[in-house]
Amino acid sequence: MTRIHTHTALWSLLLWSFGALVTPLQADPNGSYRQKVRTFHTAEEFARVTAGKVEIDRRIDPEQETAIHTASVPLPHAHITVIKAAPGSAVWIGTREGAVRLNWETGTREYFGGKRWLPDDHVTGIGFDPEATWLETRAGYARIADVPMTLADKSRAFVTRVQARHNRWGLTADSHLRVPGDLSSNQMVSNDNDGLWTAMYVAAESFRYKVTGEADARANARQGMNALIRLEAITGIPGFPARSFIKVGPPDNDVQPQDGDWHDTPDRLWRWKGDTSSDEIVGHYFVYSIYYDLVADEAEKPALRGVIERITNHILDNNYQLIGPGGKRTRWGWWGPDAIWEDPDETGLRALHLLSHLTVARHMTANARYRARYEAAYQELIKTHRYHWLTRNQKVMVPGSINHSDDELAFLSFYPLLRYETDPALLAVYKQSLERSWQIERPERNPLWNVIYAAGTGAPEYDLEASVRTLQEIPMDLVEWSVRNSHRLDVPVDPMNDRFKRGQALIVLPYDELPMTKWNGNPYSLDGGKDGRSEDDGTYFLLPYWMGRYHKLLVVALSCKARGLCPTLPTAYSAGAAMWRPSNGCDGSLTDRCSSMAGEHVADVGDTAGW
Secondary structure (H helix, E strand, O other), rough: OOOOOOHHHHHHHHOOOOOOOOOOHHHHHHHHEEEEEEEEEEEHHHHHOOOOOOEEEEOHHHHHHHHHOOOOOOOOOOOOEEEEEEEEEEEEEOOOOOEEEEEOOOEEEEEEEOOOOOOOEEEEEEEEEOOOEEEOOOOOOEEEEEEEEEHHHHHEEEHHHHHHHOOOOEEOOOOOOOOOOOOHHHHOOOOOOOOHHHHHHHHHHHHHHHHHHHHHHHHHHHHHHEEEEHHHHHHOOOOOOOEEEEOOOOOOOOOOOOOEEEEEEOOOOOOEEEOOOOHHHHHHHHHHHHHHHHHOOOOHHHHHHHHHHHHHHHHHHHOEEEOOOHHHHEEEEOOOOOOHOOOOOHHHHHHHHHHHHHHHHHHHHOOHHHHHHHHHHHHHHOOOHHHHHHHOOOOOOOOOOOOHHHHHHHHHHOOOOOOOHOOOHHHHHHHHHHHHHHHHHHHHHHHHHHHHHHHHHHOOOOOOOHHHHHHHOOOOOOOOEEEOOOOOOOEOOOOOOOOOOOEEOOOOOOOOOOOOOOOOOOOOOOOOOOOEEEEEHHHHHHHHHHHHHHOOOOEEEEEOOOOOOOOOOOOOOOOOOOOOOOOOOOOOOEEEEEEEEOOEEEEOOOOOOOO
């Protein structure tokens, strides 16, 4: 059995705190980081693939086990089944509830549990080939490799996924898996928020097109944009977009939902979903302006302006409400001065929505009469009803009832509001609102919130390192496997449940250890997933990545450590430190400075020539 050969290396490996649960950003001068990927193998496949060259160790080294317990290393599970040191700087620990990789060089602790990583959580053996780790379980083998990859490489894989399994009539759709985990069994289905998810994907492709000029980005954005335009046209109610639409009859008929407010088109070949919410409207205003500015040619712009004008006029004509079939207000479609007080938790949020929507409408319309109408409504809301001041308290909620979906709707509304508002006094108020919101959200390490904050405020500090780390942590496998962290002994648990009465952590775990979710989900969730019966589309990676690239915000000064200038072994450390800190002052962070360097190497993280 391979051992760690020095007490210095062993004990530096064991100096962990809860902070080490957050994987540090990885970078190297060749433009790549190490992306974790896994494959599953039966015992027969393992034997054939490895050809006897991988020795599976099923023992526990007593010296290492004693060192781990003596140093009180926080492990997810107390029952260790196997310990094996990997070539280099890591030690793998198998337990009855998953596997752990400890790395003395980065000071990190990584957990592998559930079918995202393991055929079964009871790990019985560990072995290594030159490029990966093999974990033996009662149900077969997992091969886990750290594959060199750039974020641009990751983006290409994610775009391919969307087009292959999530493009339903141009809408970015849910993909259900009839056989758990089997991507070939996917079946696309409608969703209440097809409009919002499509808007976010179209925005991502619009930014990609503007950054790269790639023709497929423009084609993908255009196809999605046409589907969004169709959402408004299909209802037959000017300015009232549907949540979704489906094909009714053969050929290519869609899965027919059994619930919701569905309406047939006059030809009965299609069906559209009503009761449209404020979520969908936020998505429309967010993406229309982005596509209009970055992608649309002059021939497309009149149609885009027409939809935004009709939606805006519909809202104004109906006292700031969405009115659907039968003249009935939708459940969540209201923003007026009286109505917003019906739900005090969302008063500021709805004020933010409406001001943002009117700002987009002013920006896009070419009709002088409409622009004057939108400006008049905007000014009345500010001067009479103080909507701008309400935005400063857009999120005031009782702990335990936090609605993370509202965070998404807020930040998507901040983006166009701050992009198109020109009044310095109003801009100052809106930036105060965004600053407050962002400070609340910072612990989540959300790259989309961070990029929108930076683009909207111009702030020099926007948690770049945390953003890039999250983009790297997002797994390549977006199957919604069931994930369980509530059993873990190394995770501090919030004594208060979330708004759905589910347990949550006090910290945000690495994103590849969390249940799969979009940015409207709770990043503190401990458990979740759908037993491998669906796959996410991955827009939650694509949008912040390409928005950040467009705004030139994903630029980093590579650290001394990333450039290979730190010593290979620590020379000084302190008990309880989350990461060792060499005595030469190079701490491995993005902000460290090496005295031997005359300047910084600066690279866009999307450039394969950078990192």
